[in-house]
Amino acid sequence: MIGVGKMKQYTNVLDKPLSRGRQEVSLSAFAFLFSELVQYNQTQVDNIAELERRLEDAGYAVGARVLELLCHREKGNRRETRLLGILSFVHSTVWKVLFGKVADSLEKGTEHEDEYMISEKELLVNRFISVPKDMGAFNCGAFVAGIVKGVLDGAGFPAVVTAHFVPVDGQQRPRTTILIKFAEEVLRRESRLG
Amino acid sequence: MAAIYSLFIINKSGGLIFYKDYGSAGRMDTNDSLRLASLWHSMHAISQQLSPTTGCAGIELLQAHTFDLHCFQSLTGTKFFVVCEPGTLHMEALLKVIYELYTDYVLKNPFYEMEMPIRCELFDLNLSQEQKPNP
Numbered sequence: 001m002i003g004v005g006k007m008k009q010y011t012n013v014l015d016k017p018l019s020r021g022r023q024e025v026s027l028s029a030f031a032f033l034f035s036e037l038v039q040y041n042q043t044q045v046d047n048i049a050e051l052e053r054r055l056e057d058a059g060y061a062v063g064a065r066v067l068e069l070l071c072h073r074e075k076g077n078r079r080e081t082r083l084l085g086i087l088s089f090v091h092s093t094v095w096k097v098l099f100g101k102v103a104d105s106l107e108k109g110t111e112h113e114d115e116y117m118i119s120e121k122e123l124l125v126n127r128f129i130s131v132p133k134d135m136g137a138f139n140c141g142a143f144v145a146g147i148v149k150g151v152l153d154g155a156g157f158p159a160v161v162t163a164h165f166v167p168v169d170g171q172q173r174p175r176t177t178i179l180i181k182f183a184e185e186v187l188r189r190e191s192r193l194g
Numbered sequence: 195m196a197a198i199y200s201l202f203i204i205n206k207s208g209g210l211i212f213y214k215d216y217g218s219a220g221r222m223d224t225n226d227s228l229r230l231a232s233l234w235h236s237m238h239a240i241s242q243q244l245s246p247t248t249g250c251a252g253i254e255l256l257q258a259h260t261f262d263l264h265c266f267q268s269l270t271g272t273k274f275f276v277v278c279e280p281g282t283l284h285m286e287a288l289l290k291v292i293y294e295l296y297t298d299y300v301l302k303n304p305f306y307e308m309e310m311p312i313r314c315e316l317f318d319l320n321l322s323q324e325q326k327p328n329p
């Protein structure tokens with residue numbers, strides 16, 4: 001019979017099914033690429049705040065795309081409407097796909113209602129990076145903060161997301177916390193939904 | 195147990211980029227260590243020319259009465275050498291491990307400038323963790 005055993009040829013590339021993609025990427029390759037990204041941005045800016053913003057913008061673009069892709073692949077095109085839903089989506093699904101493991105913890109801020117924190121012992125992007133002392137509190141995790149911001153903005157939960165180092169007793173390396181501060185409208189909508 | 199006296203890393207032009215001493219036996223001041231590094235760089239280069247056989251890659255081991263010096267040169271010309279007690283074993287393996295730490299925590303660090311002195315916290319941290327089993 002004609003066509004048996006042959007791969008179906010798609011005339012239009014848009015008709016091809018979305019592949020699962022390669023599950024594993026070389027860590028070294030990513031580390032070098034990310035290192036170049038940081039170095040390139042360093043030449044374009046005058047101060048550290050600008051550098052953080054640029055890394056965040058780079059991450060934002062990734063986040064927006066990751067949201068679309070994962071909604072299609074993992075959740076069968078269902079949309080999260082609740083706060084806790086989108087947070088656990090970021091904490092588990094997004095982290096699992098991007099970094100190979102779920103985030104270490106997800107906490108609600110004690111001081112403010114609109115603050116949530118995702119913590120990680122050491123962000124994958126920071127694994128090989130030693131920030132010199134004269135750069136103060138700069139954290140390359142701003143890239144990951146940008147990814148989270150992109151996901152949340154795309155899903156309809158605008159927020160301000162930042163990455164911080166939190167020193168831990170007994171450990172030489174500080175933990176990293178991604179602080180998510182949701183906009184007013186998100187909390188109002190959430191309380192309306194009950 | 196045999197011990198290491200000091201560790202040197204020199205860049206491809208012979209400048210010292212990393213120096214660590216273990217204990218008072220290996221200790222020397224900055225100027226001396228810089229001098230020693232460039233001296234070794236030149237000796238290593240000369241030995242390649244002096245060798246009676248072709249295809250010599252330079253000195254790998256120097257044995258003296260009171261110390262041994264093991265040297266490892268990477269493909270890019272960066273040299274890692276360690277001064278230790280005579281008869282210390284597994285130094286080649288140690289140099290390879292240090293090379294791996296260098297590629298991980300120094301070369302992947304965006305804040306490290308090539309050929310400059312190494313000031314990477316993670317490199318120092320992992321290096322001292324490597325050394326702990328060696329008393």
